[in-house]
Amino acid sequence: MADAVSALPRSATDLFADPLDGHPLWFKPELFLSPNFDSESYISELRTFVPFDTLRSELQSYLSSLNHELIDLINRDYADFVNLSTKLVDVDAAVVRMRAPLVELREKIEQFRGSVEGALVALKNGLKQRSDAASAREVLELLLDTFHVVSKVEKLIKELPTVPSDWSNGDDNLAEKNSLSNGTSLQHAESGTNLRETQSMLLERIASEMNRLKFYIAPAQNLPFIENMEKRIQSASLLLDASLGHCFVDGLEHRDANAIYNCLRAYASIDNTRSAEEIFRTTVVAPLIQKIIPHGPSAVATGSDDLENDYLQIKQCIDRDCKFLLEISFEENSGLHVFDFLANSILKEVLLAIQKGKPGAFSPGRPTGFLKNYKSSLDFLAHLEGYFPSRSAVAKFRAEPVYTEFIKQWNIGVYFSLRFQEIAGALDSELVAASLAPVQDSGDVTLKQSVALLICLESCWRDDVLVLSSADKFLRLSLQLLSRYSNWLSSGLAARKSSNNTSSNSGGEWAVRAVPDDFVYIIHDLNCLATEVCGDYLQHVLQLLSSCPSDVLDLDLRQLKGITATYRMTNKPIPTRHSPYVAAVLRPLEAFLRGDRAATYLTSEVKKELLDSAAKEITSRYYELAADLVSVARKTESSLQRIRQGAQRRAGASSDISDNNVSDTYKICQQLKLDIQEYGRNLKELGIDPEDISAYRSLLECVSQSKS
Incomplete structure (x- = not known):
């Protein structure tokens, strides 16, 4: 009975199972007809909840049903299917009839394309002519602007004093003596400023126009019009440089802050900072340095290459006679940061004076004097850096060529080589002795060789010997001294054991000749040396190394x-x-x-x-x-x-x-x-x-x- 019940066909509308002749609810054949159907996304979406085997089986079943349906359709309408080929009659004639309007349409399209291309060519030619005309207009306007600026510069230059000696006096009464070339006179009484300041303002204005002129000339240098004006431009530039130099010198002599400020802005406008720095060097700095470090044909040699006192006087001169200009150039938001008078005026003149007046100061042949001058020079550089308002300005100062040249004068490598020979040679001269030599009142150690070792070790780190920038080399030298002393002991003990004194160069003769009591000195000195080197000496070295410049300590970080x-x-x-x-x-x-x-x-x-x-x-x-x-x-x-x-x-x-x-x-x-x-x-x-x-x-x- 149960088998009979189970064999009964289910209804097509069974709510609890799929119909026998239908598909699962998740399978929707109508999606295949969608214009946006994508097989990969469809399968990926179904695989999230349908096993792959089930999906494949259902697709195969649906394909089989489609094949059967196609066969049924062909069998059902077989007569029409067969007659399809017989109904395609006079196809060639139909093609000829359709070709005629298509050929006509193609001809019309080609004619229209030709007219469009002709219009496009004409339009491009018109745009090119328009662009050429605009470019020609720009060039013409540029030439006109150039001509107007040159004329304006020449007119402004004519308003400057024609006699250089007029710059020697800045009194207001010169306004009555100097007439402008255009027939007008400067009205200083009305402006409330002196002649020097007025002229500096005029020069700043001229410099601004010259800067604008350079901007105009840059893209049109090869044009004949510009080439014809080259002489006028050069003449104006030379007159501006000469007048600006006279005004700047006069402002420096009278310490006229306003005139100096205007002149510096003028120099900055024409990008000629080197001229201002050179004028300040030759006019103000050079005479001061010449008095401190005489040099030249008429200079009298002092006979001393010591620079410490010279640097002290130079610092005083900078503070007294140069600080006013430095404060002007360092003024915030003034646009004068492009000047570096400390490097290109002061340091440059100091370097030149030392090279000519005291060339021996740079010679490492006298190590003590060389080191003293070197440390004084570093202190002088630090003093100059103290004037800068920011770290970036200090970095710019250190990047100047004259700063690099000044540092190169101090050959620390040769200095260390000389110190190495001096210190290591002193120890070696004691270690080659053929016998032990006790020393009275020598402190903790008793042997002359041990005393020499301590003295040499201490010499490496004395203030009058050590250069912190070469601290690694002096540390290596200290270790080498200890190594040589150790080798001296090792070779002596080896010779003592072998009792071989046939070679005078073995370095162990002292041990062969020594009596047993002499080795008491060796044991005593070794204990004292170990205590000293590992104690106060090591602490002193570590303290000095910790004071090395941060850029040395932070090299890897x-x-x-x-x-x-x-x-x-x-x-x-x-x-x-x-x-x-x-x-x-x-x-x-x-x-x-x-x-x-x-x-x-x-x-x-x-x-x-x-x-x-x-x-x-x-x-x-x-x-x-x-x-x-x-x-x-x-x-x-x-x-x-x-x-x-x-x-x-x-x-x-x-x-x-x-x-x-x-x-x-x-x-x-x-x-x-x-x-x-x-x-x-x-x-x-x-x-x-x-x-x-x-x-x-x-x-x-x-x-x-x-x-x-």
């Missing part, structure tokens, strides 16, 4: 400062990887510890101690630089945010900051965080746990902040 420029006011996305500079931070330390010498002469304990100490020092410096960078970034971000909010309030807009915005400071901190994490991984590869370094923990804490 210098690129850290570039992170701010990368993300400040840019649309760069949030960083996802560390910066390339991180890999180079620990590379020198790793190369040093894995080098052949370290592997040969340093024990594991010593290398571990060096690694720990260096890692802590580098991490501490890393923290200082990163903390400073983050602090500046946050302050800048705060200032910019206040400016934006103020602008939004003035514009009537909302001042709320969207939570979706990511600040530049956040990006900077994220980049630093990625860099610090990579730095920590590099420390682990060297065998150091970064979490054990307090500065590393401070680093991570410094750059951790919420999205703002």
